[in-house]
Amino acid sequence: MASDTPAILRAFLLATLVAAGGTGFVGQALAAPETLREGLFGGRTPDGRNSTTAPAVARYVSEDGQSFILDRTQGRPLLKFENSPEVWALLPQPAPRGDVIYKNDLGEPVLRATRLGGVTVFTDTRPGGSAAALAGGATPLKLAPLGPQALLERLAQATLRASRAARRLITFEAEATPASSALIADAATVAAEAVVRMARRGDGKKMLAQFNKVTLVAGRKPSTVIQQGVMRITVAPGEGLAGRPSSDRILATLER
Structure with a gap:
């Protein structure tokens, strides 16, 4: 009986191959070692994500109850x-032990993902x-197309929010085209957020005294400058959400 065992196993394997479609099953069988490796150590995407455990777009909750969405489906996380x-548009960089650190446009860490x-x-x-x-x-976190009227409404909302935080008028104006309007609207929202953050600081009044107008334009690279009471924010539409300064960068400009 023992001498018949190999023949029985061969017959069983042959029947299984035929039932599974033969060629396709063999391909899966040959891929088994790679699948096992991924199961043990996790598949890795170019930005260091463990593709076997985390969705490309996911919601997380920190231990202090703060919720956030991480989207790794686009050019920049x-x-x-x-x-x-x-x-926040992040830049992934490798870290010790196979970890990945995601940094903001000032090079400061915002997120760290471990190999596991x-x-x-x-x-x-x-x-x-x-x-x-x-x-x-x-x-996924994406910019929605905006028409001229919607852009004006977003600029008005930014003006209202910033003025309330500063307790004086800060106007928002823009030079926009159909290609840049969505990013300029988002940059206005971020600039208003920066004003709100300034107003909460002990030195906020001094920082806010540097300008009374925010002008947003399209250009080759994102930047923030302050001249003669005007904060000029340049956005680069070709870079998507990474093509405008973060509120941290705006604050850093004012601090300088």
């Missing part, structure tokens, strides 16, 4: 906290980092 209107899928988020209230847990899928 994007992050948005659910209690803020700002979307752990995530730590760094905020103003938790600069040392707060562990975050995967809470489910989410919708």
Whole structure:
């Protein structure tokens, strides 16, 4: 009976191959070692993401209850906290032990992802980092096309929000085209967010005294300058959400 075992096994394998479509099953069988490696160590995307455990767009909740969305479906990873209107364009960089650190446009760490899928988020209230847990899928973070009227409304909203925070009038104006209007509108929202953050600081009054108007234009690279009471923000539409300064960069410009 023992001598018949190899023949029985061969017959079983042959029958299985035929039932599974033969060629396709063999291809899967040959891929088994790679699948096993990914199962043990996790598949890796170019930005360091463990593709077997985390969705490309996901919602996370930190240990102090702060929720955020991380979108890794586009050219640059994007992050948005659910209690803020700002979307952060991040730059992934390799770190020790196979980790990946995601930095803002000032080179400061915003997020750290470990090789095993752990995530730590760094905020103003938790600069040392707060562990975050995967809470489910989410919708990709994208700019929506805007017409002239919608852009004017967004500029008016930014004017109102910034003026309330500063307790004086700060007007928002723009030189926009159909190709730049969506990014300029988003940049206005981010600039207003920067004004709100300034107003909360102890030196906020001094910082806000540097300007009374925000002008937004399209250009070759994102930048922020202040001249003669005007904050001039340049956006680069070809770079998507990474093509405008973050609120951190705006604050850094004012600090200088």
